[in-house]
Amino acid sequence: MGPVLGVTLKGIEAIAIDVEVEITGGLFAIAVVGLPDAAVKEARERVRAALRANGIHLRGRIALNLAPADLPKVGSLLDLPMAVGLAMETGAVSLTKPALFLGELAMDGRLRGTKGAVPAALLARKMGVPLYLPPENACEVSLVKGVNAFAVPDLGALLGHLAGECALPPVLGKGLDLDDPPADPDLCDIKGQAAAKRALEIAAAGHHNLLLVGSPGSGKTMLARALRGILPPLTDEERLETLLVRSTLGLRTRPDRTRPYRIVHHTASTIALCGGGSALKPGEISLAHRGVLFLDEFAEFHRDLLEALRQPLEDGTITVSRASGSVTYPARVLLVCACNPCPCGYWGDPVETCRCPAHVLEKYRNRLSGPILDRIDLHVSVPRLTPEELVCLEGQHGPSSEEIRRKVSLAREIQQERWKKEGFHSNAEIPERLVRTGIRLSRDVRPFMVKAARGMRLSGRGISRVLKVARTVADLRESPEVAVEDVCEALAYRKGGVTGDSA
Numbered sequence: 001m002g003p004v005l006g007v008t009l010k011g012i013e014a015i016a017i018d019v020e021v022e023i024t025g026g027l028f029a030i031a032v033v034g035l036p037d038a039a040v041k042e043a044r045e046r047v048r049a050a051l052r053a054n055g056i057h058l059r060g061r062i063a064l065n066l067a068p069a070d071l072p073k074v075g076s077l078l079d080l081p082m083a084v085g086l087a088m089e090t091g092a093v094s095l096t097k098p099a100l101f102l103g104e105l106a107m108d109g110r111l112r113g114t115k116g117a118v119p120a121a122l123l124a125r126k127m128g129v130p131l132y133l134p135p136e137n138a139c140e141v142s143l144v145k146g147v148n149a150f151a152v153p154d155l156g157a158l159l160g161h162l163a164g165e166c167a168l169p170p171v172l173g174k175g176l177d178l179d180d181p182p183a184d185p186d187l188c189d190i191k192g193q194a195a196a197k198r199a200l201e202i203a204a205a206g207h208h209n210l211l212l213v214g215s216p217g218s219g220k221t222m223l224a225r226a227l228r229g230i231l232p233p234l235t236d237e238e239r240l241e242t243l244l245v246r247s248t249l250g251l252r253t254r255p256d257r258t259r260p261y262r263i264v265h266h267t268a269s270t271i272a273l274c275g276g277g278s279a280l281k282p283g284e285i286s287l288a289h290r291g292v293l294f295l296d297e298f299a300e301f302h303r304d305l306l307e308a309l310r311q312p313l314e315d316g317t318i319t320v321s322r323a324s325g326s327v328t329y330p331a332r333v334l335l336v337c338a339c340n341p342c343p344c345g346y347w348g349d350p351v352e353t354c355r356c357p358a359h360v361l362e363k364y365r366n367r368l369s370g371p372i373l374d375r376i377d378l379h380v381s382v383p384r385l386t387p388e389e390l391v392c393l394e395g396q397h398g399p400s401s402e403e404i405r406r407k408v409s410l411a412r413e414i415q416q417e418r419w420k421k422e423g424f425h426s427n428a429e430i431p432e433r434l435v436r437t438g439i440r441l442s443r444d445v446r447p448f449m450v451k452a453a454r455g456m457r458l459s460g461r462g463i464s465r466v467l468k469v470a471r472t473v474a475d476l477r478e479s480p481e482v483a484v485e486d487v488c489e490a491l492a493y494r495k496g497g498v499t500g501d502s503a
């Protein structure tokens with residue numbers, strides 16, 4: 001491997017590319033070999049201009065080889081290593097130890113921000129080589145601890161640095177600590193909806209997927225958004241994971257510890273939701289990794305789109321394939337779905353009357369069933385507030401997001417401790433086997449469950465869902481044992497409780 005290295009991306013992973021240059025006599029020409037895409041070919045012009053701006057004039061026949069040849073190279077990530085390789089070959093600089101270079105060049109030699117900086121930083125750290133990158137990417141890379149990186153404002157500064165004339169300032173891998181923005185909206189600013197807020201708390205604590213059913217204007221979207229504010233802040237490792245996905249797309253956002261929140265509309269394509277496409281990008285489910293994925297107007301989603309969500313919800317990862325192979329993206333999300341109770345929207349409304357004929361109502365409910373609904377532990381009704389409630393509820397409404405967040409964090413710690421040996425993090429994740437053996441029930445729970453299962457016609461899967469939720473309810477009150485009252489509360493969130501179909 002030569003000293004001049006660039007990167008290409010495969011999923012969220014950066015792969016080292018060896019940039020080799022050969023200049024021979026003859027008429028001027030630049031050829032780039034090694035499966036470059038169109039953007040890499042265009043790089044020839046940018047690189048040549050940037051070098052010229054720094055007094056390096058290319059002459060003769062130039063061959064640039066990007067190795068390994070069988071690996072696809074994408075985008076403008078390779079401008080900088082190509083320029084450094086050419087500068088070396090002309091004798092303008094010398095480089096004895098390998099280094100990674102990343103960045104797109106402007107004609108005048110300035111460096112533009114690029115995608116892939118975080119994967120590149122992880123690769124540089126693993127290889128133990130320095131990384132030179134655009135200043136725009138310095139912030140995100142500073143979160144990668146132990147990386148030896150330098151922010152390069154322009155090609156001239158880099159050539160000066162490599163020649164030992166002037167040193168570039170290092171990017172300190174110290175792990176930025178920014179203040180997290182306040183919860184928006186804060187739970188205590190949302191009027192009424194005590195039951196739905198409680199369901200949010202349980203969802204956040206046990207990582208239970210959630211379905212909100214309510215008429216238009218009942219505040220489902222606001223409640224879904226409030227969920228983010230009661231989730232514990234991202235850990236260092238989780239923050240890096242989310243940053244990695246965003247960096248792959250070149251999205252540079254404030255690297256605080258707020259969890260991602262992504263809304264998907266029912267008109268979204270499978271590629272937009274799950275990732276893939278010719279450029280192979282991560283989808284919304286990966287951008288929501290470690291955070292909340294919100295599907296509004298859930299009943300309108302096409303079956304195929306929901307079917308595509310099934311596996312990632314189970315595995316926490318999503319694999320997308322294309323001709324040249326497949327890549328896997330992280331996809332551990334808390335799913336929140338929202339829908340109307342019926343096509344007209346007013347079934348069960350305290351004021352308006354539902355005008356849906358029985359057969360329309362039944363068709364709608366059938367559409368709501370299916371594989372995804374089976375993975376949603378909490379089904380919650382979000383009624384519209386009555387005019388009386390809207391008028392008389394003033395001031396603060398229940399505990400703040402910060403108070404709930406503390407409870408949620410504690411309940412999560414209890415679960416992590418309990419399932420540590422089995423390798424699970426939350427009650428929602430545990431398999432059937434552990435539901436039966438790992439959940440401690442108080443003595444009167446079993447006979448109570450039998451009666452409930454009979455009366456409510458719960459299926460085997462329905463029962464285990466109720467027990468998992470009851471375990472989270474008990475964790476929220478820090479009880480080692482699940483009591484009948486916990487089960488009672490869990491039964492209120494069972495599937496079919498708000499949509500009317502059977503569990």
Ligand SMILES: [Zn+2]
Pocket residue numbers: 342343344345346347354355356
């Ligand atoms: Zn209706």
